Amino acid sequence: MKSLRKIMTVSVAAILSVSTLAACGSGSSSTSSAGASSTADSKSASATSLADFGSMDDLVKAANEEGELNVIALPHDWSNYGEVISTFKKKYPKIKVNESNPNASSKEEIDAIKTNAGTDAAPDVVDVGLAVAATSTQYFAPYKVKAWDSIPDSLKDSTGLYHAGYTGIMSVGWNKDKYGTVTSLDDLMDSKFAGTVALNGKPAEAGAAFNGFLMANALSGGSLTNLQPGLDFFKKLKDKGNLTQVDVTDGTIDSGQTGVVFDWTYNQASYKKSLKSKGVDWEYKTFPKAQVVSYYNQAINKQAPHPAAARLWEEYLYSADAQNLWLKGGATPVLLSAMEKDGTVDKDILADQTQLEGDTISYTNEDSSRITTWLQNNWDKTIGN
Template identity: 80%
Template sequence: MSSLRKIMTVSIAALLSVSSLAACGTASASGTTSSSTSSNAEASTATSLSDFGSMSALEKAAEAEGSLNVIALPHDWSNYGEVIAAFKKKYPKIKVNEANPNASSKEEIDAIKTNAGTDAAPDTVDVGLAVAATSTKYFAPYKVKAWSSIDSSLKEKSGLYTAGYTGIMSVGWNKTKYGSITKLSDLLKSKFAGTVALNGKPAEAGAAFNGFLMANALSGGTLTNLKPGLAFFKKLETAGNLTQVDVTDATIDSGQTGVVFDWTYNQESYQKSLKAKGIDWEYKTFPKAQVVSYYNQAINKQAPHPAAARLWEEFLYSAQAQNLWLKGGSTPVLLTQMKKDGTVNKTILADQPQLTGKAISYTNDDSTRITTWLQNNWDKTIGN
C-alpha cells in the first residue's frame, strides 16, 4: 500500500453521473543503448494520436523505444498492479521500469528535475491537482483519443494533465482490536495511542490533504476555515494518538498504524489482505464529509521514451484500463461514457463504494490556497 500520495481535484457532476535520454547516447534503464532519432523527436512533440497517424504507428514507435519509466504506482493502489500487468501483456516488447512506488506527488516532480537529461527520468506521472497545476512547465501537452468524453473541468485545456480516477476519503481501522468507530472524536480515546495515521503531511501528500479536509469538515470547518481541522489534529497529537509514520503493508500488518485516513479503494485493499490473516479491517465514510478527488495523468516533456509515454496514456484511457481501475475500488473518469457505450464491467460496478452524501469539492485555486495555508501552519502546530 502506498504511503505518500497526491493532491487532487474533482467534478461533482462527473462523479455523481458516475533519467532522459533519447537525445544522448547513454545506456537506458532496460540496458540497451538509446540515441536521438527523428522519430523520437517527432514523438516528443506529438499532441495527439493524429500526429502519429494511427494507433498502430504509435505502438510501433513505442516498441522501438523498448522501455517505459513509471513512478509512484503501488500495485494495490487503485489496482495498478493489474493495470501494469495488462499493459505488459499487450505490449511485451516494452519493458516497464517502476520507480519508488510510495513517492508523493512532490517527489514525482522532484524525480523529473533530478533525473532531467538521463534515461532514468519518469516518462509519466500520476499526481494530484495542486502539484499538477503548479508543475505544468514540466509537462508535455497530449490529448488522448478519449479526450472529448472527459468533462472539461477534469482536464487542462491543452492536455498538460488529465484526471484519471477518484475515490472517497474514509477512516479505516482494525475492528478486531479496537471495536467500532462511529464518530471522529472516538479517535481521541486512549485505546488508539500512537496508532492513528493521517498518511503523510497534508501539504505534501494527497491522501493526507484530503483526510485533513474530511476531519476539518467533521470538526465544523469549511474550505475557507481550516482552523477546526488543525485543532482536531493538535488534540489528537496531544492525546498521544497521532502518528506520522508513512502507511505501508508492513505498518498495517504489524498494527503500527491501526487507524488510517485513506481512500476507499485503498481501504478495500487493506480489508482484503487482512481478512486472510483473521483481521477484520473496517472502514467508513461520513455523509457530512464526502471528500472526493481525482488523480491526474501527465507526460514529462523531456520523457526519455516519448512514444511509450503517450502509448501508456492512451492505454490508461482505454476501457480495459478504466475497468481495472474500477475493479480496484476507484471511480474512473470515463465511467459515464463507458456506461453509455456499454463497455463498463457491470459486475464490478455493482460492487463498488457509492457516494452517500453531498460531496466536498474544491477548485485549483482552493487547492493552492489550502496547500499554502497548511505549509505555513501544519509544521509549527503539529510536533511542537
C-alpha cells in the same frame, strides 16, 4: 499499498463541479529546460495527440523502438495498478516497464522529474493529486488522448497538460478486532489509539493526506475557507499522543504499527482484503457530511526519456480495458459515464459498487493551491515534521 470496493454511481462530471482546470503552474523551471532527454525522439516528444504519430499502430511501433517505460508511485494494490501494469505488459510485450518508488507522494514524483531531468532515469509519466498537478505544469507535456472528448471539461486541463484518471471517497479505516467500533473522529482521542492514528503522508505533499485533512476539517466544523478546525483536530490528536507520522505502508498496517488510517476507500478495501487473509477484521467508513472526492491526474513528463511509450501508456489508461481495471480496483474511472453510455463498462463489477452518501466536497485549482500554501505555512510548525 491499496484498492477499494466502494464507489459512487453519480455522474463523473457532477462529482467535481469545478469550473475550470486551467494550468496554475509557472511557465519556467529552475532545474530543467524544455524538451525531452537527449536520447528521446523529437517527433514523439512533441506529439500532442495520436494524429501526430499517424495511427495507433505507428505509436506502438515508436514505443516498441524505445522499448522501455518509466513509471513512479504506482503501488500494485492502489486502485488495482498491479493488474493495470501487468495487462499493459501483456498487451505490449516489447516494452519493459521500470517501476520506481511505489510509495512516493505526489510531491516526490515531481521531485524525481527535477532530480533526474535530462537522464534516462526520469519518470516518463506521473499520477498525481490535483494540488500538485495544478502547480507543476511547467514539467508536463501537452497531450490529448484519443478519448479526450469523453473526459468532462471540468476534469482536464484545456491544453492537455494533465487530466483526471480516477477517484475514490476519503474515509477512516481501523483494526476493528483491536479497537472495536469507531463512529466519529472524536472516538480517535481515546487513549487506546495511542501512537497509531495516521494520515497517508503529509497534507501539503501527498494527495491522500491532503484530502484526509479536508475530511477531518469538515467534520470539525471547518470549510474550504476555514482550515483552522482541521489543524486544531490534528494538534489535539498529537497532544493526546495518538497521532503517528510514520509513513503508511502495507508493513505498518500488517504489523499493527498503523492501527487507524485516513485514506481513500479503494485503499481501505485493499487493506481489508489483505488483513482478512491474516484473520484481522479491518473496517472503514465514510461520513455523509464529509464526502471528500478528488481525482488523481495523469501527466507526461515533458523531458520523458521514452516519449512515445509515455503517450502509449496514456492511451492505454484511457481505454475501456484499463478504465475497467481501475473500476475493478474500487476506484471511479473518469470515463465511467461515457462507458455506461457506450456499453463498454464491466456491468458485473459496477453492480458490486455502493453509492456515494450525501453531498460531495470538491474544490477548484485555486482552492487546492491556496490550501496547499496554508498547510505549508502551518502544518509543520504546529504538528512537526
